[in-house]
Amino acid sequence: MAYGGPSMNPPALSGAVPGSANLKQVKLERESELRIEVSEEPLRLRVVNGTAEIFGSELPPEIWRTFPPRMKFAVFTWYGATIEMDGVTETDYTADETPMVSYINVHAILDARRRFAKASTSNDPESSQGPRVIVVGPTDSGKSTLTKMLLSWAAKQGWRPTFVDLDVGQGSITIPGSIAAAPIEMPLDPVEGFPLDMALVYYYGHASPNMNVELYKALVKELAQVLEKQFVGNPESRAAGMVINTMGWIEGIGYELLLHAIDTFNASVVLVLGQEKLFSRLKDVLRSKSNVDVVKLHKSGGVVARVKEVRKRSRNFKIQEYFYGLSKELSPYANTSSFSDLQVFRIGGGPQAPKSALPAGSTSVSNPLRVTPVNIDDRDLLHSVLAVSYAEEPDQIISSNVSGFVYVTEVNVQKKKITYLAPSPGTLPSKLLVAGSLAWLESV
Numbered sequence: 001m002a003y004g005g006p007s008m009n010p011p012a013l014s015g016a017v018p019g020s021a022n023l024k025q026v027k028l029e030r031e032s033e034l035r036i037e038v039s040e041e042p043l044r045l046r047v048v049n050g051t052a053e054i055f056g057s058e059l060p061p062e063i064w065r066t067f068p069p070r071m072k073f074a075v076f077t078w079y080g081a082t083i084e085m086d087g088v089t090e091t092d093y094t095a096d097e098t099p100m101v102s103y104i105n106v107h108a109i110l111d112a113r114r115r116f117a118k119a120s121t122s123n124d125p126e127s128s129q130g131p132r133v134i135v136v137g138p139t140d141s142g143k144s145t146l147t148k149m150l151l152s153w154a155a156k157q158g159w160r161p162t163f164v165d166l167d168v169g170q171g172s173i174t175i176p177g178s179i180a181a182a183p184i185e186m187p188l189d190p191v192e193g194f195p196l197d198m199a200l201v202y203y204y205g206h207a208s209p210n211m212n213v214e215l216y217k218a219l220v221k222e223l224a225q226v227l228e229k230q231f232v233g234n235p236e237s238r239a240a241g242m243v244i245n246t247m248g249w250i251e252g253i254g255y256e257l258l259l260h261a262i263d264t265f266n267a268s269v270v271l272v273l274g275q276e277k278l279f280s281r282l283k284d285v286l287r288s289k290s291n292v293d294v295v296k297l298h299k300s301g302g303v304v305a306r307v308k309e310v311r312k313r314s315r316n317f318k319i320q321e322y323f324y325g326l327s328k329e330l331s332p333y334a335n336t337s338s339f340s341d342l343q344v345f346r347i348g349g350g351p352q353a354p355k356s357a358l359p360a361g362s363t364s365v366s367n368p369l370r371v372t373p374v375n376i377d378d379r380d381l382l383h384s385v386l387a388v389s390y391a392e393e394p395d396q397i398i399s400s401n402v403s404g405f406v407y408v409t410e411v412n413v414q415k416k417k418i419t420y421l422a423p424s425p426g427t428l429p430s431k432l433l434v435a436g437s438l439a440w441l442e443s444v
């Protein structure tokens with residue numbers, strides 16, 4: 001089967017349904033998908049006949065679901081289905097050339113490895129460890145989408161795999177600028193996405209690892225160590241293994257960081273999406289590791305590329321979603337504290353000059369892991385997103401995960417008061433807050 005670009009087949013049965021101007025039915029043949037870009041208005045959709053799934057998560061029959069503006073997704077069917085849409089889309093078309101068969105084959109192999117790990121009676125940490133999958137590839141190759149599918153298919157079969165998100169640029173579990181992990185107990189909701197309630201979150205504070213590479217690595221290591229400890233006491237989740245999503249930065253330092261993640265999480269399966277060069281580099285460099293499989297997979301023709309501006313906007317939406325909910329249905333709580341009740345810290349000395357930019361022979365003197373207090377008076381914090389650390393002392397900040405985030409809406413220097421939004425009421429679980437370079441303007 002060829003996995004080239006989309007084949008723009010006209011839907012076999014398509015047209016307005018009497019009763020609503022925007023109601024349309026689409027009949028999908030087996031192993032084909034309906035690719036949709038939602039317009040600025042929400043779209044309702046349901047399965048009328050047959051079975052269909054969105055990125056690995058099956059849609060219940062007959063029930064209307066509402067998809068938010070600008071969402072891009074595909075409704076895929078293994079055996080054929082009729083889909084009904086109510087609303088105006090930006091684009092919708094069917095495609096029968098998809099890489100889904102190769103993706104489900106990967107899932108089947110992972111499933112067999114999970115069973116093997118579960119059946120292992122020995123205490124050998126190797127054989128009782130399920131697959132540790134890392135998905136890598138350039139930007140817009142469909143990494144997050146493949147990650148979702150693998151997790152949802154595994155959860156559907158009763159596994160409880162751990163999702164790890166190392167992509168600080170977009171942030172699937174929580175706001176961008178974070179790395180996080182969460183157990184996935186059931187197929188992901190196609191609209192709600194990843195569950196946040198049991199997530200283990202570390203705050204890096206920037207949208208690109210470039211801003212402080214050493215900090216990024218330190219947090220990745222911290223997260224991996226905590227998960228490792230959790231696996232020791234939990235054979236079920238150990239056998240289910242993990243699926244790790246990475247960022248699309250695959251050149252230079254980005255490539256080094258991929259190798260660092262593969263090594264730190266002891267990945268056993270590296271899935272390379274959409275780039276021959278990366279596949280061949282990783283295959284070469286990991287050749288000596290007999291327990292690591294490097295697998296090349298085709299990118300889906302349905303993946304929608306996002307330009308820099310769109311990425312920035314989607315980061316802003318993600319922050320907005322954290323405080324206001326997906327459809328702005330939540331109201332965050334505004335709190336005011338005295339400067340003296342909170343302590344805000346920054347990690348590292350701001351952006352580091354790349355080595356190449358320094359005079360020959362010199363090295364940067366700033367310590368990228370230094371934790372320094374921020375003077376709240378200087379108003380720099382206005383519109384910042386701050387993480388609430390679980391650290392008890394400032395020197396524990398790097399090794400501590402965070403309970404959540406606040407957004408600074410006002411800094412009153414005269415009264416020495418700071419006002420912020422928080423997703424839940426009451427006092428913050430900690431007085432130690434962490435600042436980065438992540439800011440947000442509510443109007444965006």
Ligand SMILES: Nc1ncnc2c1ncn2[C@@H]1O[C@H](COP(=O)(O)OP(=O)(O)OP(=O)(O)O)[C@@H](O)[C@H]1O
Pocket residue numbers: 033035036071072073074137138139140141142143144145146167170246247248300301302303304305
């Ligand atoms: N088959 C498909 N049909 C329609 N839309 C799709 C399909 N596959 C992926 N998409 C959409 O394309 C966009 C990009 O996909 P995805 O986020 O998986 O890429 P990525 O490689 O993880 O991106 P990043 O560069 O941010 O790491 C998403 O909005 C996703 O929902």
